[in-house]
Amino acid sequence: MIKPNTSQTTRVLLAEDDETNIQVILAYLSALPTLELMVVKDGRAALETATVNLYELMIFDQNMPFITGDRIIRHLQASGSINAHTPVIRLSADTTQTKDASAGSSRNIHLSKPLRQNELIDTIKLLLTNI
Template identity: 50%
Template sequence: MASDVSQTKFQVLLAEDDEVNQSIVQAFLFDVNVELTIASDGRQALEAALTHQYDLMIVDQNMPFITGDRVIRHLRAGRTMNATTPVIRFTANADHPPFDLSTAASVLEVTLPKPLSRQDLVSTVDALLRRHSAAS
């Protein structure tokens, strides 16, 4: 019997140290078919990503203990279970281009600027989950 994919919740790691931003992302994704795991710093994010498989990771660039970039580099270099998981990076860095989609090594990564737009976040999450599902 075929399973109904629409009933399956996508597993998403949100690595964000700011509680207000955590709440904003939760509110923006309230009606999206995802189950969020929240990590409040880079160490928690790395530990979660080393022990659980995610369909998508949403990572703040500037987190305590380990930066978002370092978390992602460690996961990619170590050939972990999330080595090819798509990533949305949040940054408040004005020098970073918005919607920077890179597919280096067949891994989808998008950079979104802060403050976040609900439409941008939801459409990006939807697009990355669809591509990831199609590739799996």
């Protein structure tokens, strides 16, 4: 049985394949010391991790090797995964993506790259009430 997080930390899954982007996001998120980050570098690892570990937030790059961010979201929701209702921030450098294209949920928000720290932090605070 999977137990909900009862500690003071907020568990976050970050799936990003670009090492520079990972380092930038980690630096930005250092402003929120209660976040406990799990970092994976491709869509397959993100899907595998998200099916067995409960997270309070997931941050997915849209264009990752093996499986795209939106496909991971759709799979988790359709399968009734433990993270089926977990809020997601979907990142993309593709400027043709729209903010409402995040798999049809107000709990899924699209942010364009390059990221701005205040935009990422504000979005996390919007999605999570415990930080």
